[in-house]
Amino acid sequence: MTAEKTATLEELKAALLESYREEFPNDEPTICAFAPGRVNLIGEHVDYNDGFVFPMAIPVGTMIVGKALNEPTTTKCYVRTLSKDVGEQKSIEIDLANELAPIKSPKWANYVLGVLAHFLERVKPSKKQPFRILIATSVPIGGGLSSSASVEVAMCTFLELLYGNSLSSNQQLSKVDKALLCCKAEQTYANVPCGIMDQYTSCLAKADHALLIDCRDNTSQYIPMINKNVCVLVTNSNVKHELGAGTYAERVHNCQVAANLLGHKKLREVTSLKELENARDKMSPTTYKRARHAITEIQRTEIAAEALSKNDYAEFGRLMYESHQSLRDDFEVSCEELDQLVELARSVDGVYGSRMTGGGFGGCTVTLVAKSSVGKCIETMKNGYKEKCQQFHPRNDSDDDDTQIQICFSYLSSSKFPLQI
Ligand code: GAF
Numbered sequence: 001m002t003a004e005k006t007a008t009l010e011e012l013k014a015a016l017l018e019s020y021r022e023e024f025p026n027d028e029p030t031i032c033a034f035a036p037g038r039v040n041l042i043g044e045h046v047d048y049n050d051g052f053v054f055p056m057a058i059p060v061g062t063m064i065v066g067k068a069l070n071e072p073t074t075t076k077c078y079v080r081t082l083s084k085d086v087g088e089q090k091s092i093e094i095d096l097a098n099e100l101a102p103i104k105s106p107k108w109a110n111y112v113l114g115v116l117a118h119f120l121e122r123v124k125p126s127k128k129q130p131f132r133i134l135i136a137t138s139v140p141i142g143g144g145l146s147s148s149a150s151v152e153v154a155m156c157t158f159l160e161l162l163y164g165n166s167l168s169s170n171q172q173l174s175k176v177d178k179a180l181l182c183c184k185a186e187q188t189y190a191n192v193p194c195g196i197m198d199q200y201t202s203c204l205a206k207a208d209h210a211l212l213i214d215c216r217d218n219t220s221q222y223i224p225m226i227n228k229n230v231c232v233l234v235t236n237s238n239v240k241h242e243l244g245a246g247t248y249a250e251r252v253h254n255c256q257v258a259a260n261l262l263g264h265k266k267l268r269e270v271t272s273l274k275e276l277e278n279a280r281d282k283m284s285p286t287t288y289k290r291a292r293h294a295i296t297e298i299q300r301t302e303i304a305a306e307a308l309s310k311n312d313y314a315e316f317g318r319l320m321y322e323s324h325q326s327l328r329d330d331f332e333v334s335c336e337e338l339d340q341l342v343e344l345a346r347s348v349d350g351v352y353g354s355r356m357t358g359g360g361f362g363g364c365t366v367t368l369v370a371k372s373s374v375g376k377c378i379e380t381m382k383n384g385y386k387e388k389c390q391q392f393h394p395r396n397d398s399d400d401d402d403t404q405i406q407i408c409f410s411y412l413s414s415s416k417f418p419l420q421i
Contacts (some may be wrong), residue, residue, distance in 0.1 A: 006060055007138040009034065016065045021083055024132075029065040031161045035067060036061035037139035037146040038201040039234050039366050040357045041210055041308075042316075042323050044315035045331055047195025048252050049259070050216040054305050055197060056225060058234065060140075062150040064158045066133030078132040079112050085141045096128040100297035102189040109342035111322055112240035114189025115155040118181045123171045129162055142240035144358020148190060149198030152182035160336030176218050179203040191319050193252045212305040216268055223309050229371050230313060230352075233345075233382055237337040237389075239362030248359055251290060251331065259290035267294045293330035297323060317353025317368050321346070324355035333360030337389050341365045344384040348377045 007015070013032065020029050025421035036057040043053035069077070090107040100117035102110050112135075120128060131415050135154070139147040158176050160167075182199040186192055196215055205211055209222040218264065225232075259267045262275065270276060276295060280288055300319045307315035324342050328334040338356040342365055345354035350373025357366040369377050 007136075009059070009061070009063070011047060012063045012136050012138055013065070016063060016134050019080075019136075020065055020134050021132075023080075029134075030065075030067040031065065031158060033064045033154045034061055035150045035157060035162060035202045037150045038198060038205065039145060039232065039364070040197065041232070041366060042297075042304045042355070043197075043213075043370075044297060044323060044327055044355075044357070044360070045251060045255075045333065046294050046297050046301065047072070047213070047215040047262060047266075048193065048198040049255050049294045050266035051294065051306070052301040053195075053197045053212055053213050053215060053299050054223075054308075055201045055213070056207070056210040056232070057201055057207075058128030058145065060138040060145070060334075061202075062135065062139060062147070062154040063155045064075035064133050064135050064163075065372070066131055066158060068162055069130040069132055070133055074130050076127070077116075077130050079109065079116040080134050081108055082134060082136040083108070083141065090414045095357060096130060098212035102191075107190070108151070108191040111185065112153040112155050115152050115182055116159065117189070118185050119156060119159045122173070122177075123159075123163065123167060125163055125166065125171070131158075131162055132216045140236055140238075140364075142242060142363065143236050143238075144241060144356075144360065144363025146202060147196040148186060148192075149182060149202050152185050153199055154180070155206075156182055158316040165328050175203045176200070180218070181333035193249050193286060203286055204353075210305075210308070212301075216266070223305055223306075225308075227311060231369050231374050233367040233369055233377060234357070234364050235341055235345075235367065237335075237341060237362060237385075239335060239337050241359060247333070247361060251333065254287050254290035255294050258287050258294075261287070262291075267291055268298055270295050289330040292413060296326055300326075313352040313368060317351070320353030320366075320368060327356055327360060332361075335360075335362055337362070337385070338365055340388045341356065341381055341385060344381045344388075345369070345377055347384075348373055348380050 037060050038055045039058050040053060040055040047053050075095055075097040077094040086108040086380055092109045100113050137147060138152050139145050179196060179200040184197050184354050186194050196218060198215060200213055202210055204220060208224060208226055210225050211220050211301045213220040214222055255267055262270055262279055264270060273295060276291055300323055302321040304316050328339060342354045345351050345367045350370035352368040354365055355365040355366050
């Protein structure tokens with residue numbers, strides 16, 4: 001199996017510029033916006049329960065280049081994606097004179113439309129500015145690394161730069177406002193009732209730090225990630241997930257039902273498992289299990305962030321395994337391939353912990369591993385995955401086993417990457 005090469009930010013930019021110049025000879029883009037993807041270290045499916053999450057940005061993301069169109073009569077914008085994985089239609093036209101409603105197809109365009117619509121509604125510029133943009137991403141689509149949020153946040157950054165000085169101070173967005181706006185775009189245009197984690201991380205993350213986010217009041221704390229002897233390894237099962245497919249919404253609903261039955265606004269307010277136990281006969285076994293995951297995961301995340309800030313990797317790792325088990329058995333959002341990857345990582349000396357990351361139903365695992373064991377861990381996961389996952393239904397279009405797994409990793413002290421360029 002080969003580790004597929006992920007485009008660097010320079011490569012993304014070069015590809016965008018080349019495409020732009022090819023399509024619009026004698027013209028140059030004037031704006032470049034970037035937003036990173038994220039990996040969630042722990043705290044899964046709890047952002048919409050007002051819980052704690054603990055993600056960090058990763059050096060892959062979405063970049064947009066473009067410019068304002070100033071022909072006096074035009075109200076039209078042009079948007080094209082360079083992404084190969086989004087179906088046939090790669091470009092759309094948006095007429096700012098019309099209502100910016102979500103569209104059936106192409107689906108990717110809704111991330112752009114959603115942000116644009118919410119931005120215009122929030123900022124209310126005196127004149128709507130037409131533009132043209134090209135979009136490219138290095139975040140694997142459907143990999144649980146926040147591909148959609150990175151498009152939304154890059155789009156919002158592009159718009160902020162496009163309107164620039166024409167915005168007064170009360171039209172400008174704080175980073176949290178921006179995250180909320182992008183999150184609303186995802187909920188209303190992509191129809192995913194997501195929490196704030198992905199957009200928040202894309203807006204507020206900084207290099208060499210993880211972010212402990214309290215999703216009840218949208219505040220956060222940076223936890224330094226500077227130990228060069230420890231790595232975060234992100235491994236893609238290449239089983240594609242689609243959160244819009246309904247299973248995500250079902251989990252959100254289950255949790256809300258449990259919170260209502262317990263007399264709370266959100267499951268974050270449940271202070272102990274005992275409270276849930278006492279109400280067990282009021283709810284279905286499924287609702288009970290979903291709530292048990294959310295309540296224990298919120299507790300785990302707080303303890304885990306504390307452990308990491310004290311460099312207690314053994315404790316952090318133990319909580320990662322517990323988190324995975326809870327997501328697998330109680331929340332039922334894992335899949336055989338992710339379970340195998342976690343077990344393979346666990347068999348390697350020097351691995352502290354491993355778990356699925358993101359929405360689930362496919363996508364990636366995240367592993368905390370001593371730097372000296374990274375090579376061994378990658379090898380074990382590659383070889384074992386090939387051997388063990390052949391027994392599962394082939395879920396990818398490709399017949400080539402070599403593409404079943406893609407591995408990228410960043411050291412805790414990841415190299416600096418720009419959040420906006
Ligand atoms: C997806 C959602 F977009 C997030 O809000 C979060 O709920 C995550 O799944 C699960 O932790 O990425």
